[in-house]
Amino acid sequence: MRRIRTKRTIRDVICAIAVVSLLGGCTYIPTRSLAYRPIRVSSPAVAERGVLGVRAFREARPPRAYPSLFGNLFLTYIPLIPYVRVEYERLDESDQVHKLETGRFWDENDAFTHLLMGAVAADLSASGFFSEVRVIGEGPPPLDVDYVLAGSLDSTKFNLYTTSYMLGAAGVLLWFLPIPMGKQVGEVELALNLHDRSGAVVWSDRLSGSGSRIYTMWNGGGAAISSRYSLEIKRYGKNDEGIDGDSIWAYYASALRSGMGEVKESLASFLAKNCSPR
Numbered sequence: 001m002r003r004i005r006t007k008r009t010i011r012d013v014i015c016a017i018a019v020v021s022l023l024g025g026c027t028y029i030p031t032r033s034l035a036y037r038p039i040r041v042s043s044p045a046v047a048e049r050g051v052l053g054v055r056a057f058r059e060a061r062p063p064r065a066y067p068s069l070f071g072n073l074f075l076t077y078i079p080l081i082p083y084v085r086v087e088y089e090r091l092d093e094s095d096q097v098h099k100l101e102t103g104r105f106w107d108e109n110d111a112f113t114h115l116l117m118g119a120v121a122a123d124l125s126a127s128g129f130f131s132e133v134r135v136i137g138e139g140p141p142p143l144d145v146d147y148v149l150a151g152s153l154d155s156t157k158f159n160l161y162t163t164s165y166m167l168g169a170a171g172v173l174l175w176f177l178p179i180p181m182g183k184q185v186g187e188v189e190l191a192l193n194l195h196d197r198s199g200a201v202v203w204s205d206r207l208s209g210s211g212s213r214i215y216t217m218w219n220g221g222g223a224a225i226s227s228r229y230s231l232e233i234k235r236y237g238k239n240d241e242g243i244d245g246d247s248i249w250a251y252y253a254s255a256l257r258s259g260m261g262e263v264k265e266s267l268a269s270f271l272a273k274n275c276s277p278r
Contacts, residue, residue: 030223030233030248032095032110034119037242039261043128044272050146052129053136054121057113057190060152064090069160070229079168083182088158088231098226112156115249116188116256120149123260129271141197148195155189156252160231175217184234185212186251188259194267203270207263211254213237223248 065088075084088094092112099106108114118135125133134145141148162182164171175181187210194203215234222234225248236243236250243253 029246030235031244031246032115032249033244033247034115034249034253034256035122035242035244036119036253036257038123038126039257039264041127041261041264041268044268049129049131051132051134051144052124053134053141053145053148054117054124055136055138055148055150056117057151057153059113060154060191061156062089064093066091066094066230068229069231073162076162076164076172077169080166081164081168082166083161083163086160086162086231088160090156091158091225091231092156095225112252113153116153116156116190116252119253119256120190120260123257124149124264127264129264129267146197147202148199149192150195151190151192153190155187157187158231158233158251159185159187161185178216178218180214181216183212183214184251185210186249186255188252188255190259192263194270202274203267205263205266207256207259209255209257209259211236211251211258213251 067086067088069086072084072086075081090112092110092115096106096110109118121133121135124130130147136142136145136148160182161184163180165174167174188207190207192205192207193201196202213234213236222228222232224230224232233248233251235245236247236254237245239245239250239254241254241257243250243257247253
């Protein structure tokens with residue numbers, strides 16, 4: 001009898017959480033913008049800034065991971081577990097799968113290999129390191145391009161952390177209070193290479209950044225790629241980073257922005273010492 005009551009309590013709590021989540025998540029229409037306000041870095045002092053061509057990144061991420069969130073959350077009922085982590089990878093591909101299954105449009109420009117490349121190009125263009133930043137395709141670069149930026153996309157991990165405060169089922173009941181119950185973190189890792197007109201690599205660096213939000217049940221409304229029982233990405237909301245707070249990819253925009261800040265410091269140093277295009 002006691003076991004039956006416990007199961008009913010768990011079921012009722014999960015149903016209540018699902019209802020609150022659904023109500024909170026229907027208040028906005030998510031976008032897929034990766035735009036942000038670049039971190040300011042001193043532009044290198046060079047005689048000629050040259051033209052930069054940027055290529056789509058090579059795919060080098062681990063296989064797609066899209067586990068069931070609903071199933072993993074049952075682990076929060078076990079006492080003494082500090083938090084439950086659910087790891088996702090290649091969410092753009094999960095988005096692709098769902099869109100194609102529901103008859104919606106998708107092309108390669110919606111993949112992170114292209115979206116992140118576009119965001120990096122926009123950052124460098126706004127930062128004024130080059131006279132022009134242009135997206136180019138494969139093959140020999142145009143004759144007026146002085147440098148080509150290419151690289152590999154190594155990770156776009158998305159981690160979801162949920163805690164029951166090490167209290168098990170009793171801690172889950174505390175979710176109804178306006179206190180933090182979880183955290184979501186988007187990560188971006190890129191290997192970047194700058195090539196000169198001959199194709200030789202003249203500069204390289206690794207970009208690593210993350211964007212995160214802590215949330216409660218009451219401010220944690222979000223949007224799902226397919227189903228909220230698989231993953232609900234919490235709304236990023238107001239920020240001073242120039243990021244669209246309604247974007248489902250906002251965590252990645254924040255991660256890329258922070259990573260580009262350090263990368264640009266390194267690139268500026270290289271250009272100041274070595275930039276002599278043409």
